[in-house]
Amino acid sequence: MFSGDVVQISEITRSDFEAFWPAFKEVVFAQETYAFDPEIDFETAYNLWCLSPQKAYVIKENGLILGSYYIKANASGPSSHISNCGFMVSAKSRGKGVARKLCLHSQQVAIELGFTAMQFNSVVSTNDVAIKLWEKLGYEIIGTIPNAYKHKKQGLVDSFIMHKQLRT
Amino acid sequence: MFSGDVVQISEITRSDFEAFWPAFKEVVFAQETYAFDPEIDFETAYNLWCLSPQKAYVIKENGLILGSYYIKANASGPSSHISNCGFMVSAKSRGKGVARKLCLHSQQVAIELGFTAMQFNSVVSTNDVAIKLWEKLGYEIIGTIPNAYKHKKQGLVDSFIMHKQLRT
Numbered sequence: 186m187f188s189g190d191v192v193q194i195s196e197i198t199r200s201d202f203e204a205f206w207p208a209f210k211e212v213v214f215a216q217e218t219y220a221f222d223p224e225i226d227f228e229t230a231y232n233l234w235c236l237s238p239q240k241a242y243v244i245k246e247n248g249l250i251l252g253s254y255y256i257k258a259n260a261s262g263p264s265s266h267i268s269n270c271g272f273m274v275s276a277k278s279r280g281k282g283v284a285r286k287l288c289l290h291s292q293q294v295a296i297e298l299g300f301t302a303m304q305f306n307s308v309v310s311t312n313d314v315a316i317k318l319w320e321k322l323g324y325e326i327i328g329t330i331p332n333a334y335k336h337k338k339q340g341l342v343d344s345f346i347m348h349k350q351l352r353t
Numbered sequence: 354m355f356s357g358d359v360v361q362i363s364e365i366t367r368s369d370f371e372a373f374w375p376a377f378k379e380v381v382f383a384q385e386t387y388a389f390d391p392e393i394d395f396e397t398a399y400n401l402w403c404l405s406p407q408k409a410y411v412i413k414e415n416g417l418i419l420g421s422y423y424i425k426a427n428a429s430g431p432s433s434h435i436s437n438c439g440f441m442v443s444a445k446s447r448g449k450g451v452a453r454k455l456c457l458h459s460q461q462v463a464i465e466l467g468f469t470a471m472q473f474n475s476v477v478s479t480n481d482v483a484i485k486l487w488e489k490l491g492y493e494i495i496g497t498i499p500n501a502y503k504h505k506k507q508g509l510v511d512s513f514i515m516h517k518q519l520r521t
């Protein structure tokens with residue numbers, strides 16, 4: 186995987202997010218994985234994904250953006266030691282291990298930022314590929330929210346809350 | 354309870370929140386129930402509690418503020434049917450059924466706003482009074498976040514995610 190290619194993860198810039206925007210819109214519009222407004226506009230998305238979080242990154246292969254993630258504290262004060270990330274891979278770049286690469290990177294960044302755990306608040310229960318990957322990487326389902334997500338094709342489905350202790 | 358007294362729940366104003374601010378600060382500073390920065394300043398708190406949410410209310414007895422709550426969507430787009438509330442009762446007003454009254458009110462408001470469920474993302478596991486009340490009112494623990502909360506007196510304790518279906 187990626188052999189011979191130049192794959193790089195770097196902090197996202199506004200022009201990176203502009204380049205990623207069609208892929209982002211496609212994922213959100215599909216309404217199969219993300220709990221974002223499917224009609225979200227660029228500035229709102231840029232703020233949500235790149236500016237509000239503590240950091241956001243892109244992964245590029247020979248300059249082409251394959252995916253992105255953000256990292257932030259999942260809550261404040263007495264719960265600020267738990268991080269939260271959102272990962273997004275463009276439809277074209279699936280099945281190449283991009284999400285795995287991003288998640289491993291995010292865990293390193295989380296530890297560098299002082300977080301001790303990572304929590305995902307809304308993993309749609311029908312998103313088998315994501316769930317299997319997160320489980321393989323050590324995340325556990327710690328809660329199930331009944332009928333949490335209006336899946337465009339499957340109707341109301343549950344969402345999972347997943348969690349991993351990164352260090353003590 | 355409350356017999357003969359004039360108890361009213363109304364939408365919060367800035368001057369209501371100014372009056373409630375010492376009680377709010379006390380609760381947050383105690384670091385026993387809320388995952389807010391204990392050093393939070395007035396404007397940040399006002400924005401967080403009163404402006405960002407969809408609505409926020411105060412409960413007053415003869416003009417004195419006993420407590421407050423906010424209501425907002427817990428997520429966007431395909432998950433925007435689940436509401437989230439935060440309830441706060443001033444230390445002086447505990448044991449009078451204030452939280453119960455606020456919660457019953459919030460459930461009505463949630464339904465009027467079109468929500469079908471309510472979710473609490475961080476109920477500190479040592480907060481017995483709250484947990485018992487929410488369970489009595491039909492909320493279920495749907496998840497446990499290990500070591501989620503740095504309790505000022507008890508150290509790292511778990512938090513619960515609680516959920517109630519309000520209507521189908």
